Amino acid sequence: MKREVSCLKSGEFDLLVIGGGINGCAIARDASLRGFKTALIEKDDFACGASGKSTKIIHGGIRYLEQFNLNLVYEALHERGTLLRTVPDLVKPLEFIIPVYKGDPRPLFVMNTGVFLYDLLAGRQNIHCRRPLTKAELAGLEPNITAKGLKGGVMYCDAQMDDIRLCLNNAISAYEAGCCIANKIEAEGLVKREGVVVGVEARDTLTNDRFTIRAQCIVNATGAWSNRIVWDDEPHAAAITRPTKGVHLIYKKLPITRPMLFSARKDKRIFFAIPWRDYTLIGTTDTDFTGSPDEVYAERSDVEYLLNEIGRVFPEQGISREGVITTYAGLRPLMNTHGMAPWKVSREHYIKESGSGLISVVGGKYTTYRRLAEQVVNLIVHRFPGREFRACSTAVCGPTQEIPPGDAGLRERITHAVNEEMANSLKDLLIRRLQLAMTASRGLDIYEEAGRIMGELLGWPTSQVEYEIQAYKYEIRRNTECLT
Numbered sequence: 001m002k003r004e005v006s007c008l009k010s011g012e013f014d015l016l017v018i019g020g021g022i023n024g025c026a027i028a029r030d031a032s033l034r035g036f037k038t039a040l041i042e043k044d045d046f047a048c049g050a051s052g053k054s055t056k057i058i059h060g061g062i063r064y065l066e067q068f069n070l071n072l073v074y075e076a077l078h079e080r081g082t083l084l085r086t087v088p089d090l091v092k093p094l095e096f097i098i099p100v101y102k103g104d105p106r107p108l109f110v111m112n113t114g115v116f117l118y119d120l121l122a123g124r125q126n127i128h129c130r131r132p133l134t135k136a137e138l139a140g141l142e143p144n145i146t147a148k149g150l151k152g153g154v155m156y157c158d159a160q161m162d163d164i165r166l167c168l169n170n171a172i173s174a175y176e177a178g179c180c181i182a183n184k185i186e187a188e189g190l191v192k193r194e195g196v197v198v199g200v201e202a203r204d205t206l207t208n209d210r211f212t213i214r215a216q217c218i219v220n221a222t223g224a225w226s227n228r229i230v231w232d233d234e235p236h237a238a239a240i241t242r243p244t245k246g247v248h249l250i251y252k253k254l255p256i257t258r259p260m261l262f263s264a265r266k267d268k269r270i271f272f273a274i275p276w277r278d279y280t281l282i283g284t285t286d287t288d289f290t291g292s293p294d295e296v297y298a299e300r301s302d303v304e305y306l307l308n309e310i311g312r313v314f315p316e317q318g319i320s321r322e323g324v325i326t327t328y329a330g331l332r333p334l335m336n337t338h339g340m341a342p343w344k345v346s347r348e349h350y351i352k353e354s355g356s357g358l359i360s361v362v363g364g365k366y367t368t369y370r371r372l373a374e375q376v377v378n379l380i381v382h383r384f385p386g387r388e389f390r391a392c393s394t395a396v397c398g399p400t401q402e403i404p405p406g407d408a409g410l411r412e413r414i415t416h417a418v419n420e421e422m423a424n425s426l427k428d429l430l431i432r433r434l435q436l437a438m439t440a441s442r443g444l445d446i447y448e449e450a451g452r453i454m455g456e457l458l459g460w461p462t463s464q465v466e467y468e469i470q471a472y473k474y475e476i477r478r479n480t481e482c483l484t
Contacts, residue, residue, distance in 0.1 A: 005185070016213055025171040027219055029399060034391070079367050101151060112132055169399040172421070230360055240362050247299075296329045297327075297481075335348070
């Protein structure tokens with residue numbers, strides 16, 4: 001995947017997608033596969049927002065059953081089946097356990113009923129059927145959770161994913177289908193002709209070069225940044241998205257064999273403890289956020305909330321901030337809904353067409369990204385009467401199964417990331433391509449060497465190498481300062 005900015009400057013595209021998160025990359029891929037002349041720009045890096053900061057599970061959303069949002073759960077469960085079939089290297093089945101304790105906001109019979117309905121909605125896409133667990137069975141499977149107040153539980157199945165790699169592979173697959181793609185390209189303003197959006201004024205943040213990208217159709221898939229483009233199009237329009245912050249902890253490995261779902265006592269939210277690589281992933285929070293979407297980090301209160309809730313289930317494990325390796329936080333671009341608690345806002349996606357022709361997409365779950373992209377491109381097809389396009393193929397053909405060399409040396413891995421995956425900053429490399437920022441070392445054992453190697457490959461002067469190193473250290477510090 002090459003960053004060819006010259007292709008953005010020349011000619012006119014059928015479709016320009018703004019935003020390199022999972023939705024934007026999937027829309028660009030679907031459109032390119034159907035035969036649209038497509039471009040995709042991202043102001044920072046692919047999956048640098050919420051798409052790389054999820055709970056890393058592909059699921060139907062079992063908690064949405066109590067909101068009677070059966071359509072969303074049905075759609076998500078069937079999309080889960082599609083991803084398991086088409087992206088088997090990145091989306092894998094996983095057994096979950098729900099332990100239920102005396103005093104939990106959701107009693108055992110409610111959880112059993114919910115999981116029964118969950119399996120029923122999955123139909124033929126079900127992975128395998130639920131299994132009710134007695135207190136003794138649960139204690140036998142997971143002896144390290146507290147037995148005090150334990151009533152029993154239930155086992156069910158969902159899937160685990162590599163969210164960053166899934167997003168990146170959609171971008172690579174779009175590129176291979178003919179899409180012109182570039183990260184570090186910011187859309188600074190919309191270009192209109194007679195009230196119709198026909199392009200964007202763009203800036204290459206690596207060179208500060210400004211230019212115009214022209215397209216017959218433009219999709220705003222910028223997630224938590226969506227309101228900015230909506231207001232550029234219609235200054236007095238209502239906000240289209242209500243960002244809520246989700247915080248996760250990367251914790252030292254807890255003695256559990258399967259992911260677990262719990263009901264928080266404080267606010268009745270569902271949260272998870274998930275074995276992930278050599279660690280345990282604990283999350284998530286769900287709180288309204290009004291700051292800059294460019295500066296989203298965990299706070300001490302977020303950490304304490306998650307540690308307190310998980311600590312009551314593992315009272316003998318000495319759960320504390322000292323066990324947290326790092327944190328990450330992202331913003332969910334939920335539909336703008338007033339008068340409702342953040343965790344109750346619908347996760348359904350919303351596609352808005354403005355009077356100028358701008359298409360904006362917000363909301364949705366990671367699980368349903370493919371279906372969202374299909375719906376957006378179906379809508380765009382009608383804007384080109386008389387032209388024939390290929391049918392959507394993403395339900396049978398998954399994105400490129402691009403797996404970086406895992407056993408190669410550092411220089412080889414960096415060279416691959418730079419030459420094949422459009423990594424052009426140290427943060428791109430260590431946070432997303434190699435994903436070392438979420439390990440025990442946080443990448444701090446090799447970041448200086450990695451910076452020098454990237455500098456050689458990209459022709460950075462010494463000052464740029466130092467800037468990249470400092471920028472990476474800043475990011476690590478911001479993700480861990482809530483632990484002190």
